[in-house]
């Protein structure tokens with residue numbers, strides 16, 4: 379299959395006062411990848427994906443998605459183009475059922491009730507929450523709420539699913555299940571994930587980008603990144 383570029387940034391920059399959180403980043407993501415972004419605390423990972431999703435505006439540079447310049451598009455327009463960003467559990471409506479939460483997400487792209495219900499069901503099945511569809515989202519365990527968040531992203535039928543620290547706070551069993559879910563998701567969407575758990579990164583990622591002080595320090599296949607002395611020094615060696 380020919381390699382297709384899904385997303386590309388050129389010179390992407392974001393400053394906060396005197397601090398350059400993302401510093402002239404040139405980044406390319408191919409369709410079908412599971413790309414992990416790693417780096418020490420404060421490296422600029424969240425700011426970088428915020429720039430991709432439109433949650434944060436850049437000071438300089440461009441973002442191309444699917445061949446289109448989206449640099450100035452607001453977040454909701456990017457969602458419609460196929461960028462789903464699940465970054466915090468507060469996206470979930472705790473008083474609503476799992477089914478209703480998923481329907482809210484599906485409604486942004488579908489109009490007919492039957493289609494919305496089918497999309498909600500399909501997204502629940504993809505993360506293994508189909509038995510919980512009638513339950514209140516707020517009654518789910520923390521791990522299940524994180525899966526619901528992923529399912530809400532999937533209900534948007536994204537081309538790109540961005541996951542910001544998805545395994546944070548999950549138990550080992552939940553992480554195992556999460557790996558299965560992401561592999562399944564990756565059959566239909568490109569996945570970009572910020573992840574601190576190196577076991578998860580090594581198990582999932584087809585390629586890794588290492589950010590340090592707002593710049594790309596290294597990029598490549600997991601084995602090469604794990605062996606890279608500069609990466610070990612900047613990140614792995616300092617990891618707790």
Ligand SMILES: Nc1ncnc2c1ncn2[C@@H]1O[C@H](COP(=O)(O)OP(=O)(O)OP(=O)(O)O)[C@@H](O)[C@H]1O
Nearest residue numbers: 394397398399417418419420421422423424425426
């Ligand atoms: N809204 C903001 N206002 C001021 N400074 C910010 C803001 N957001 C991020 N920063 C700063 O920008 C730098 C990059 O932060 P960012 O959250 O992107 O890093 P990160 O790699 O995601 O870190 P972590 O792994 O700790 O989540 C940090 O020094 C942070 O303090």
